[in-house]
Structures are given as C-alpha cells and as structure tokens.
Amino acid sequence: QVQLVESGGGLVQAGDSLRLSCAASGRSFSSYPMGWFRQAPGKEREFVAAISWNGGRIDYADSVKGRFTISRDNAKNTLYLQMNSLKPEDTAVYYCAAAPVYYRDYVKAIGYNYWGQGTQVTVSS
Numbered sequence: 001q002v003q004l005v006e007s008g009g010g011l012v013q014a015g016d017s018l019r020l021s022c023a024a025s026g027r028s029f030s031s032y033p034m035g036w037f038r039q040a041p042g043k044e045r046e047f048v049a050a051i052s053w054n055g056g057r058i059d060y061a062d063s064v065k066g067r068f069t070i071s072r073d074n075a076k077n078t079l080y081l082q083m084n085s086l087k088p089e090d091t092a093v094y095y096c097a098a099a100p101v102y103y104r105d106y107v108k109a110i111g112y113n114y115w116g117q118g119t120q121v122t123v124s125s
Helices: none
Strands: 002-007 010-013 018-026 034-039 046-051 058-060 068-073 078-083 092-098 119-124
Touching: 002 092, 018 034, 018 092, 018 119, 034 068, 034 078, 046 068, 046 078, 058 068, 078 092
Parallel strands: 010 119
Antiparallel strands: 002 018, 018 078, 034 046, 034 092, 046 058, 068 078, 092 119
C-alpha cells in the first residue's frame, strides 16, 4: 500500500505561482512512476504531468507545458508540482497518483493505482 497526501493548494491571482507537494508513505515510493492530475467542476479528471521513478522521463499536458514543472525527491518520498503563470483555467482539484513500476502510458488515469485526496487550487482573474 502507498498513502499519498497532497498539500500546497490555495487561492491565488492570475500570474501567481504555487508549489504543490505530495508526501508518500508505504512501500517503495522511489520505484513508482508518479503523476499529477486535476479535475475542475463538471469536467473529467485530466492529466497534468508525470515523472518516471528516476526523473529520466517527464511528460506534460500541452496546456501546462512551459509553466508547470514536475519533480521528485526520492530521499524525502515527495513529489512536487511547481506551477507558474497560473491562469483561471488552472482552477481545479489537483491529485497526485502512483502507478505500477511497469506502467508507461502516463497520460491515462486508469493505470494509476494509488491516489491522494486532492488539494484545491483556485486562480482568480
């Protein structure tokens, strides 16, 4: 089992920055690909970013490329999402997720088997 707890969300203005953290406990965090997803009211959960176990592969959604940066610190069992130049359309609940060690299709939420409870990010215009 892996437990994931997100933090760092909040209310900010357009153009501001936020850094989300996802603290992991349980088995072998450093072995798992990790991802960030988000879900806005009335919309489906969507892929934001993902990172392989050692950071050698990183994927971003086109909507956040150049503004968001995913990273991980395996020594601290923590995943991060640095969000810059935030826009009102970034408003959503943000979730971190862990995938099986063999998982490769990072953009698909169905393949992730552990999820955090989410943290709200609200960007005002």
